[in-house]
Amino acid sequence: MIEFCGLQLQHPIVNGSGTFDAIAARRAFGDALLADFPFSAFVSKTITLQPRAGNPPPRLWEAQAGMINSIGLPNRGLEGYLEYDLPQLAQLPVPLITNVMGSSEDEVARLVEAIDERDEVAAIELNVSCPNVRTGLDIGADPRSLAALVRAVRPLARKPLIVKLTPNTADVAAVAAAAEGEGADAVSLINTLRATALAPSAKRPWLGGGTGGLSGAAIRNVALSQVAAVAGRISLPIIGMGGIASGTHAVDLISVGAALVAVGTENFRDPCAGSRIASELKSLQIRH
Amino acid sequence: MRTLAPLGRRRVLVSRGDDVGAYRVLQVADPQGPPLPAAGQFYMLATVARWGGGDDERPYLPRAFSFLSARRGKLSFMFEDVGPGTRRLAELDAGEELWLTGPLGAGFRTPHDGRRALLAGGGVGVPPLAALATVLSSHGTRPTAVLGFRDEHHAAGAVLLEDADATVATDDGSVGHHGLVTELLAAELARDAHAVVYSCGPPGMLEAVRALCAEHDVPAQLALEAGMACGFGACYGCVVPLREGGYVRVCVDGPVIDAARLDGVPAH
Ligand SMILES: Cc1cc2nc3c(=O)[nH]c(=O)nc-3n(C[C@H](O)[C@H](O)[C@H](O)COP(=O)(O)OP(=O)(O)OC[C@H]3O[C@@H](n4cnc5c(N)ncnc54)[C@H](O)[C@@H]3O)c2cc1C
Ligand SMILES: Cc1cc2nc3c(=O)[nH]c(=O)nc-3n(C[C@H](O)[C@H](O)[C@H](O)COP(=O)(O)O)c2cc1C
Numbered sequence: 224m225i226e227f228c229g230l231q232l233q234h235p236i237v238n239g240s241g242t243f244d245a246i247a248a249r250r251a252f253g254d255a256l257l258a259d260f261p262f263s264a265f266v267s268k269t270i271t272l273q274p275r276a277g278n279p280p281p282r283l284w285e286a287q288a289g290m291i292n293s294i295g296l297p298n299r300g301l302e303g304y305l306e307y308d309l310p311q312l313a314q315l316p317v318p319l320i321t322n323v324m325g326s327s328e329d330e331v332a333r334l335v336e337a338i339d340e341r342d343e344v345a346a347i348e349l350n351v352s353c354p355n356v357r358t359g360l361d362i363g364a365d366p367r368s369l370a371a372l373v374r375a376v377r378p379l380a381r382k383p384l385i386v387k388l389t390p391n392t393a394d395v396a397a398v399a400a401a402a403e404g405e406g407a408d409a410v411s412l413i414n415t416l417r418a419t420a421l422a423p424s425a426k427r428p429w430l431g432g433g434t435g436g437l438s439g440a441a442i443r444n445v446a447l448s449q450v451a452a453v454a455g456r457i458s459l460p461i462i463g464m465g466g467i468a469s470g471t472h473a474v475d476l477i478s479v480g481a482a483l484v485a486v487g488t489e490n491f492r493d494p495c496a497g498s499r500i501a502s503e504l505k506s507l508q509i510r511h
Numbered sequence: 512m513r514t515l516a517p518l519g520r521r522r523v524l525v526s527r528g529d530d531v532g533a534y535r536v537l538q539v540a541d542p543q544g545p546p547l548p549a550a551g552q553f554y555m556l557a558t559v560a561r562w563g564g565g566d567d568e569r570p571y572l573p574r575a576f577s578f579l580s581a582r583r584g585k586l587s588f589m590f591e592d593v594g595p596g597t598r599r600l601a602e603l604d605a606g607e608e609l610w611l612t613g614p615l616g617a618g619f620r621t622p623h624d625g626r627r628a629l630l631a632g633g634g635v636g637v638p639p640l641a642a643l644a645t646v647l648s649s650h651g652t653r654p655t656a657v658l659g660f661r662d663e664h665h666a667a668g669a670v671l672l673e674d675a676d677a678t679v680a681t682d683d684g685s686v687g688h689h690g691l692v693t694e695l696l697a698a699e700l701a702r703d704a705h706a707v708v709y710s711c712g713p714p715g716m717l718e719a720v721r722a723l724c725a726e727h728d729v730p731a732q733l734a735l736e737a738g739m740a741c742g743f744g745a746c747y748g749c750v751v752p753l754r755e756g757g758y759v760r761v762c763v764d765g766p767v768i769d770a771a772r773l774d775g776v777p778a779h
């Protein structure tokens with residue numbers, strides 16, 4: 224058992240938000256999924272106040288040892304999440320972390336307040352890779368706007384508040400320090416790196432959403448560098464992620480300062496990547 | 512129709528590989544998989560060795576393939592080399608290994624209210640139709656099929672549809688009807704429109720089948736393709752737009768979708 228922000232977890236491997244849909248996976252694999260759940264906590268995909276359909280297809284591009292997605296955060300919205308998703312996610316055998324995003328302080332506040340009331344949820348993750356409606360800049364790209372957001376919503380949550388940092392910023396450690404300064408309980412990183420793909424024949428953007436985010440093996444060393452930079456600056460626990468596909472990769476992230484390690488794109492290649500990496504990690508840790 | 516998949520991917524052995532016209536047919540031993548996947552379901556495949564960057568630094572993600580047949584713990588798949596993933600798979604021979612996840616998605620529903628099954632497809636759309644034909648034949652009715660191919664070399668793939676009475680069309684007229692598969696389908700519907708059409712093939716063909724069936728007011732079930740990263744609903748990458756608005760994931764809500772739910776079959 225390990226402890227993370229008061230949560231008791233079986234092992235240090237969780238999923239990255241938006242890279243595993245436990246409800247859909249149960250339709251494909253049945254209740255075997257619950258008996259052998261791959262992660263020690265489940266992070267749900269980002270929910271927003273209003274329902275979102277997501278971006279027009281194509282939404283995926285396979286890149287060099289990675290992929291670019293422009294999914295566009297489809298979700299049922301807060302009400303739909305509470306009514307439809309939450310009862311099903313509450314049946315999972317692990318603690319639930321709900322990821323939320325809003326384009327203004329007020330929107331985020333309403334999400335945090337509503338989620339904080341629910342006993343099924345163990346912690347809240349704030350996705351700050353979202354343009355501010357007023358400035359058009361990503362809230363999480365600028366230490367001052369992030370500080371203002373965390374200051375506004377921190378008092379509304381009794382549950383642990385995790386800030387999911389964006390890598391698309393000049394100084395990720397400065398943004399992490401802003402989150403720490405305003406009372407966040409933990410940070411998670413890295414989210415996807417902004418990326419573009421061109422259609423092979425016509426040289427126009429391939430993705431329906433125009434640009435997307437790069438993930439997978441290709442970003443592993445970026446994650447290593449950003450997690451190390453953040454760990455060197457703040458003392459909050461860190462959920463590290465980006466291209467993790469084996470126990471060795473997890474050991475690397477832990478050695479530069481991650482408390483937990485999240486698996487994202489590797490879940491697409493191996494639905495049980497979480498349990499595999501957890502057991503590889505365990506045998507590596509026993510050996511050393 | 513949905514048969515549950517064992518949790519996670521499993522390592523399986525290729526037991527043979529054959530060239531059939533322009534296509535490669537792989538047989539794999541899948542002793543741990545369910546004996547009866549539903550026709551129209553699919554599997555995610557990747558080779559165990561050398562998957563994760565060839566000359567052009569792909570493939571990286573697994574690829575989706577409908578099963579062609581499932582008999583006595585052996586699955587077979589049929590595909591054409593169209594890119595780095597299928598090229599790598601086409602190199603495989605007996606004794607090499609695959610990662611396999613599945614069966615995934617929802618397959619075809621067999622006809623009710625006395626309608627006859629009409630199978631329409633072409634190219635690498637043959638596998639789900641062949642699996643369906645096997646089910647229908649085992650229920651006592653050998654279905655009629657119309658298949659379209661580019662040319663004679665590709666039309667050799669029609670033999671893989673063992674359990675149906677198939678008529679072939681080719682684009683270049685080198686064998687069978689010189690023209691489109693929808694022309695053969697239209698003739699069948701003119702003969703007897705009390706039918707359900709089951710279709711799988713390239714997007715342009717599927718769209719033509721959808722439009723023809725809509726015009727004749729004949730129900731159709733389309734096995735769709737979409738770019739996929741995961742195959743089990745995790746990435747939200749494989750969506751198609753619905754007539755009623757919004758999107759559905761082809762991998763969990765499809766790949767078989769009622770034509771009536773679509774305004775059109777997207778080009779990719
Ligand atoms: C449910 C389902 C069942 C299927 N069943 C079969 C089957 O039985 N037999 C069969 O042959 N095929 C089948 N397919 C299609 C098969 O999955 C694809 O042909 C295969 O994924 C192609 O991979 P590739 O690497 O060879 O080609 P790719 O290079 O991936 O090219 C395939 C298409 O993807 C697009 N593309 C090109 N480059 C990229 C890129 N970098 N990133 C994203 N997209 C790109 C283009 O539109 C291209 O035409 C099925 C697909 C689905 C969804
Ligand atoms: C298809 C896809 C969807 C994602 N959706 C979300 C999301 O909804 N919210 C979020 O905070 N991060 C999202 N992410 C980012 C991942 O959680 C993770 O930060 C990133 O992919 C890096 O890890 P990886 O390289 O292991 O995938 C998504 C990533 C992918 C590939």
Ligand code: FES
Nearest residue numbers: 739742746747762
């Ligand atoms: S392929 Fe990932 S959700 Fe369908």
